[in-house]
Amino acid sequence: MMRLSGRFRSSLIIGLQGIRARKLRTLLSMISLFLGVLAVVTVQAGASIAERALMSDVELQSGYDGTVVIDVMPHEKSPSIVSETVAGRNDAVSLIGTSAIIGEPGVSPINPGGAPFDQGAWGSTEICDNVGNCVPGPPTGEAIEVVLTAVAGDLLTFRPLRPVSGDWLAFDTVPSLAPKIVINEEAAKGFRDHQVPAEMRVRGAKANMTPQIVGVVHDGDYQPRAYVRQDELTNWMPTSSLIDPNFGGQITVMTSSGSPVEQVLQSRLRGAGAESYVNVVQNRKEMEKQLMLMRLIFLSMAGLVLLIGVAGILNVGLATVGERVEEFALRRAVGTPRTLLAGIVLAETMLTGLLTAAAAIGAGIAGLKIVSMVLGGSEPLLANVQFPWDAGVAGILAGIIAGVLGGFIPALRAAGIPIATVMRA
Template identity: 60%
Template structure:
């Protein structure tokens, strides 16, 4: 073992001396190999960065892996039981959904149906039978008035429609929204008569473009409350959305009208450790008359769902990078064979003084492996600098490009690619050097 270690050290020392003595050829080998290693590193950087971005956006929409969730029908009993059961719990949250219009009363919003502000809304259409139809951005259509040209809908005005999500607790533990400005909802204080809301980026865009009065209309409320926008978050949703405390919204919504306020129903998200709460919710809902088969909890597995897709894309691009790397391997092989041909007398003399064939092969392999490592270091360094430059230049345009970090997986892939290329490119020259006969020095 000690003897093998001594041979390895000798091979590295002599190989390093050979690289220093033949700088031009080493540089040519590095140039031929550089693009291949750089391609592998760039592919790995892109794959890891895309994976992080996809998972971050996926968690914004679907939730973190391991979270338990269920969707319940939107009737009065379900809404009330769900909110009462989860009230005050920090390991679970119930989300109820409704539509809200903020702005002038009695007018049609600038984005009917809560459509994105950069998409056109609905309009007037004529069916083949001559009936005039008016359709809003949601696709909801109704006949126009017979005695006039205007549709039977409120006149357009300064109002914004958005989706309103009422929460019983902090949803960010399950869906990690990114804070943009202001603050998030405080669930530790008493409910306010003026509902506090946090809007997403799309809703904030609408409020920046349109000056609307602070009056919120929600179906089923006893009066129009005055909301207070306290923050802006990035929830990855392209539609205008707002978040508020369920108890603050309930100050304006009679309990008996809950059946018509929350549209699709109630979404419940629980931590993996909240098994007791899940069982309690099942028992209460079943006791209220809900069939047990309608209560179905599932575990969010966002990473598993996109793992195959990302792996396929990564292997496709790594295959293309591998083809470029093979060109570099051919370059090292060509330079290595030429170098061994010029050093025949040197290697024969070393054999004559007792150098073993394995050590001669090790010297040649050490040179190519060191060349591969140097090339990998250059490719990794250039990729890291490029990633930092991209983040600095374009980070203010897209949140995805802010604070990009060089993934360690890309560095490992670059080192492996450099060593593999050095090994493949130096293997044949090493075998040729080990087979040089001792008699060659006598002929020289």
């Protein structure tokens, strides 16, 4: 064991001496290999960042992996049951969706049905009663329709909404009679392009409200949406009126795995005759094949570039061995084992590969830092992004593999040099 350790140490020392003695050739080998290793590092870092971006976009809508999502069907008792079950808990949040029109009173919104502003109307401006009798609605005015989501609990624990401006809803204050709302980017377009009065009407409310817009978030929703504290909305309407079974609506409860909220809520809903469906968020598992395919495609492209670098280091290694024939023959004559001669050549190429990997990783870190500084302001995902550790590991492995592949044939040739060569010299 000590003998092998001594040979390994000797290979490294003589290899370092060879690198110092042939700086120019080492530099040429590193240049030919640098682009290949940098390609592997860049692809791995890019794949990690792309995976992060892809997962982040999915999490905006569905929530973090492991989150238990309970979808509750519209029922007259559903809002009250959900509110009572989630109240005061820090391991669950309820989202009750309805519609709201913000703007001039007595007019139809410019986007009926809460449609995106560049897609026209999704619904009709007609007013219909419960039996289906419809009459023309009021004329279109300066008002926009949004999906209004009443929130009870800390939604940011389960969904990574990205702040654009302002603040998120604060639940540590007394409920205000002027509800504070946070709008998404699509709703912000409507407020930016139209002079909309600050008056909000919600079906079932006792009177119109005066909302306060306190922030804008990116939530991944293409519809204009506004978030409001449920306790501030229920200052103006009973909890049971948040959902009208005749017009539909959305009730979602998000909770952590193992929380008693799931069992209690389902039991109470079942007793009231309301249906619910449970789903556990598994975004990464569902997208695993897609993510793996993406990585394999990019790594295959980087591998082709790396092979060019391996060919370069192989050529330099063969030329170096050809020039050192007499040296290796002399070492054989004085008793140096063939394995040690092969180890000397492999040590040089592997050390060259590791030095190249270090340079490529440094270039990758610097490049990512520059990209983060330049684009971080416009792309929140790139703000303060850290260099992925797996990209560094991939770079080191690429350097070692390239060193072994590029030095294997030269090492065999060095080990096969006969002792008689020294006599011819």
